[in-house]
Amino acid sequence: MRESNLGLVLRAVRENAPCSRADVAAVTGLTKATVSSLVADLMAHGLVRETGAAPERRVGRPGVMLALDGRRIAAVGLEVNVDYLTVVAVDLMERELLSRQVPFDAGAAGDSSRSAAARDDSRSAAARAEPRSAAARPDPRSAAARPDPRSAAARAEPATERLAALVRETLADPLLSGRTVLGISVAVPGLVDSPAGVVTDAPNLRWSGFPLRDRLRALLDAAGLGALPLLVDNDANLGAVAEYRSGHLAHTPDLVYLTGEVGIGAGVLVNGRPLRGSRGFGGEIGHIPLARRPRCGCGRYGCLEALAGVQAIVRRTVPDLVPAGPVTGSLVATAVAATVERARAGDADVLHALSRAGGWLGRGVATVVNLLNPRAVLLGGYFVPLAPWLLPPCTAELDAHVIAPDRGGCQVAASTLGLTAAARGGAAALVDALDTGRLPLPPPLPPTTAGTTP
Amino acid sequence: MRESNLGLVLRAVRENAPCSRADVAAVTGLTKATVSSLVADLMAHGLVRETGAAPERRVGRPGVMLALDGRRIAAVGLEVNVDYLTVVAVDLMERELLSRQVPFDAGAAGDSSRSAAARDDSRSAAARAEPRSAAARPDPRSAAARPDPRSAAARAEPATERLAALVRETLADPLLSGRTVLGISVAVPGLVDSPAGVVTDAPNLRWSGFPLRDRLRALLDAAGLGALPLLVDNDANLGAVAEYRSGHLAHTPDLVYLTGEVGIGAGVLVNGRPLRGSRGFGGEIGHIPLARRPRCGCGRYGCLEALAGVQAIVRRTVPDLVPAGPVTGSLVATAVAATVERARAGDADVLHALSRAGGWLGRGVATVVNLLNPRAVLLGGYFVPLAPWLLPPCTAELDAHVIAPDRGGCQVAASTLGLTAAARGGAAALVDALDTGRLPLPPPLPPTTAGTTP
Missing domain, CATH: 3.30.420.40 (ATPase, nucleotide binding domain)
Incomplete structure (x- = not known):
């Protein structure tokens, strides 16, 4: 009980800092005495600090203000x-x-x-x-x-x-x-x-x-x-959690984050919490079947990531740089960078391949949007540098395949968190x-x- | 507050009847005096009734037992x-x-x-x-x-x-x-x-x-x-709510209900509550794109319901009974009944058509299972009489396309609630x-x- 009340006070300070003990009591519904005792604990553990008196604009007796202590x-x-x-x-x-x-x-x-x-x-x-x-x-x-x-x-x-x-x-x-x-x-x-x-x-x-x-x-x-x-x-x-807490669309409660690596995974937040399913195996958008081919790394055929994953993309955009077999190691980043360079230079084959991949991505995302009606879909990982070419065909397919008007209000954008999400x-x-x-x-x-x- | 406490007591009686006022207090955390007052209110409104004294096996002074009053x-x-x-x-x-x-x-x-x-x-x-x-x-x-x-x-x-x-x-x-x-x-x-x-x-x-x-x-x-x-x-x-409350897999918290009509819709429950999405437009499994054709009633191509909806099925199984154009009205039930009859008689064309439709259904359900990892998927509506022929190819495609081992623990079954779900x-x-x-x-x-x- 005390542990969870300590957390309650910690969250109240996080969301309202700078704030007084009385503010925390008002927000949490705890008594002022309880708040004072919990704040003393949090200060002793180095998580909360006093920042001085309240600013002038506040009415009444100036109280000592609290904030999180970022040093501990x-x-x-x-x-x-x-x-x-x-x-x-x-x-x-x-x-x-x-x-x-x-x-x-x-x-x-x-x-x-x-x-x-x-x-x-x-x-x-x-x-x-x-x-x-x-x-x-x-x-x-x-x-x-x-x-x-x-x-x-x-x-x-x-x-x-x-x-x-x-x-x-x-x-x-x-x-x-x-x-x-x-x-x-x-x-x-x-x-x-x-x-x-x-x-x-x-x-x-x-x-x-x-x-x-x-x-x-x-x-x-x-x-x-x-x-x-x-x-x-x-x-x-975890990418979805990062977007929810510090991405450019932070605090969007119904949000989907797509990893853009050799694999494509979806992190789904419903009311701000990850949707995990009965065994924690939700979010496997990379292996939804969209076509009869090509073969996917999972052994199946026509999975989204075999059509629009980074490996599938670079095999078409920079075939001269990519040997047969799986694309791994530092070759992935090199091949993505070369793809960006050739797309910028207007290479028709590269632009065509990116357009096709973006279209498949749109069909995959349309499935998620039809099923879950999220407020935002964020493309992460290597999809970020490729977004200028992937997003237009992706959103065109979304518009074509989402049955709700106005895509159900869903915004599709590149993540700003890159490969560290x-x-x-x-x-x-x-x-x-x-x-x-x-x-x-x-x-x-x-x-x-x-x-x-x- | 009193409204929500009345509901709390009502739910406690629902889940524990026959039970005493003391039982209700223990379950709800309300005081016995509060429970007595709320129970009096619920009795005055005809929602709760007294059923007599507690059975012999209980220890201590026998209390008067409560149950819901189903007559009001x-x-x-x-x-x-x-x-x-x-x-x-x-x-x-x-x-x-x-x-x-x-x-x-x-x-x-x-x-x-x-x-x-x-x-x-x-x-x-x-x-x-x-x-x-x-x-x-x-x-x-x-x-x-x-x-x-x-x-x-x-x-x-x-x-x-x-x-x-x-x-x-x-x-x-x-x-x-x-x-x-x-x-x-x-x-x-x-x-x-x-x-x-x-x-x-x-x-x-x-x-x-x-x-x-x-x-x-x-x-x-x-x-x-x-x-x-x-x-x-x-x-x-609402079909999903019915399954959750009174279907044969009632109280399965992560459950998907599929309507099996001319259209196919999904009701998704996460932790027992409907997943609605940001504008309430979730669950549109009928229009996820699975193929390049045929044309769907929504104007798009290759949607699940154009491949596995009841209209798509009966157009192939009983083409002699179904005129060109949409299949509506009493013709739907007639055509489904004729399909069942011919499938029972072993008509090869009918069995082939049902097998194909069941396979497409399985690919659609695989997408839901990969994304949401539900504990159960229930096929409703006209899928119920067709289930003996749809379920085997459906589960075979599920096994082929779900990446989680053992389908992520998902059970697929026909609803027992039929067309009233x-x-x-x-x-x-x-x-x-x-x-x-x-x-x-x-x-x-x-x-x-x-x-x-x-």
């Missing part, structure tokens, strides 16, 4: 994708403290038999379940109930080790010095059993049934960081967990520093 | 569709008091220039907005901001008059004698602005921008029934509005009859 904590969000790892740290106000992106070929890592032909073959769902490499490392958790988790674990292990190293480097970064880290979140492009911390299936990473949270905790334990709360979630869900959203989700009492307060400050005015 | 109120749900009108009345426990279905060609009504060729032509979106008939009646509400609401209003008027007559007949029915009617709900297959009571667009009825609630109220006013609360909502939303759901929504304090209590009973034990 940090929340760290990671994202793993087929071609990069991202880390973002934010403070209590969700202001960015640091942001790094590391090229990393997570899809290929741990796969020693890598060749274009072999990898292409491996993309059928049936082949994915087979052991693929004599060099595959044994899975330390071979009890997991998947057909053959060894190769999946072997592929996931290098990325997990790199994530653990990124956490260690980030926590040692001078930009976070003196801060208590609330927790670590990891965004993954695929089906995630978030309560269990398990990546159920991430086709583009070729991970399945991988206990990412437990494995990351084991690696952090070795560095004395095993007690940090760890959150694993789908990248699109999912990591930022994960960090924001940790701050939200503190606000709602699902994460404990950081330890109290030493008595001499608590609640001082800067 | 009725809630009336109507549905309008292209080939029938339905009325269902339920009591406070949502037990059916009466149910009637009236054949009615709502799609053709009011259109005096009716011929197969002319109607087929009229189904383009552009043509829909044009005045089509010299005999079209002038719209009493010509201020409505639609391109030409006259013809749409003319088409909607006969159905509205028939609905008003149905209400009058139902309220005079001896099966409802002595009951106070809580309100009337109307389910419509199309986009409904429920707060305004306006049918925004119902392509298969060819209604658009029609102020159904105001028009129905005007007609009921003339019969002295103008004060009844009127609710207008989408048929699929939407009307029942509307009646249930009125009872729910009473439970949640959004509808006022019925007037108090005369003092002599209040709270007597039957």
Whole structure:
């Protein structure tokens, strides 16, 4: 009860700062005595500070004003994708403290038999379940109930080790010095059993049934960081959270965020909360069937991401730069940059390919809009630099296929958060967990520093 | 406050009957004195009754037990569709008091220039907005901001008059004698602005921008029934409510109900509440684009309902019984019954057509399941008699196209509520509005009859 009331007061200060204790009591419905006691607690823990007297314009006796204290904590969000790892740290106000992106070929890592032909073959769902490499490392958790988790674990292990190293480097970064880290979140492009911390299936990473949270905790334990709360979630869900909390259409309650990577995922917010479905597997827009071909990385045919995902796009726009087989690693960013360059130069083939991809994207988004009637759809990731060419055909198909007048009031726009959206959203989700009492307060400050005015 | 506490007590009795006043206090967190006062009120209004002493097995002093009083109120749900009108009345426990279905060609009504060729032509979106008939009646509400609401209003008027007559007949029915009617709900297959009571667009009825609630109220006013609360909502939303409250998978919180009529609509429940979207236009699964053809009643191409709606099905299964142009009126039920007969007899063409339609349905449902990860999808309306032939290809396509393992735990089944689902759901929504304090209590009973034990 006290935990949730602490969160209530924290949220009231967040939304109303600068505000007095009396303001907080009025907003929360708590008594002034209770508010004073809770504020004292929050100040002792370094989350709220006094900012001085109320401004002149207020009537009555000037009260001491409260605001969030941005100096005490940090929340760290990671994202793993087929071609990069991202880390973002934010403070209590969700202001960015640091942001790094590391090229990393997570899809290929741990796969020693890598060749274009072999990898292409491996993309059928049936082949994915087979052991693929004599060099595959044994899975330390071979009890997991998947057909053959060894190769999946072997592929996931290098990325997990790199994530653990990124956490260690980030926590040692001078930009976070003196801060208590609330927790670590990891965004993954695929089906995630978030309560269990398990990546159920991430086709583009070729991970399945991988206990990412437990494995990351084991690696952090070795560095004395095993007690940090760890959150694993789908990248699109966390991207949607980031848009809701700090995007240019922040606080739009019915919002859809689309990841624009090799895969396409949807994070759906209904009344400001992620729509997860009965097992947490909602938002799989990338695999809605739109046509009879081409083959998708998931083994099916005609999925949206096989028609409008970044890999499908660059294979048509810059075929000279893209070898056969999956497009991963630093090649993705290179190929997208070359696509932008050629589109700017007016290359007819490139413009035609982008127009087709944008049209398929519009048909996919039309499905979401017909079903969910969101207020906004935001295109993220690599769709952002490609948006000038994708958006016009996308919105034309939307207008053609949405049955509600005026697209049901839906606005479609490029995200302003770029490739850091999912990591930022994960960090924001940790701050939200503190606000709602699902994460404990950081330890109290030493008595001499608590609640001082800067 | 008292209204919402009355609802709280009513729900507690609903969920726990037979129960004592102390049980209600324990469940609601209200004091026993408050509960006693609220129960007295509910008894005075005829909604709760005393059932005698507690059974022997209970410990302590036997208390007087409470239950809902099913004798006092009725809630009336109507549905309008292209080939029938339905009325269902339920009591406070949502037990059916009466149910009637009236054949009615709502799609053709009011259109005096009716011929197969002319109607087929009229189904383009552009043509829909044009005045089509010299005999079209002038719209009493010509201020409505639609391109030409006259013809749409003319088409909607006969159905509205028939609905008003149905209400009058139902309220005079001896099966409802002595009951106070809580309100009337109307389910419509199309986009409904429920707060305004306006049918925004119902392509298969060819209604658009029609102020159904105001028009129905005007007609009921003339019969002295103008004060009844009127609710207008989408048929699929109300079908989903019916499934949630009284279907064979009742209380499944993440549930999708599909209407199986000439149109296909989806009612989506998330955590037991309808997902409406930002303007109330969610659930339009019928118009998600799955292919490049055939032409749909909405004017677009390749929509799910043009591939798997009842009209698309019977045009292939019983072409000898179905003339060119839209299939409406009593022909729909006749053609479905003939389809069932021929499928039972093993007609290869019929079985092939049903298999194809079921497959398209599965691709449409796969999209919903990938996006929303529901626990159950229920096929309603005419899909129920066709389910033995539609379900196997539907689930096969689902298994092929849903990316989550085990279809994300989703069960697909035929509804047990048949063609009355939407009307029942509307009646249930009125009872729910009473439970949640959004509808006022019925007037108090005369003092002599209040709270007597039957």
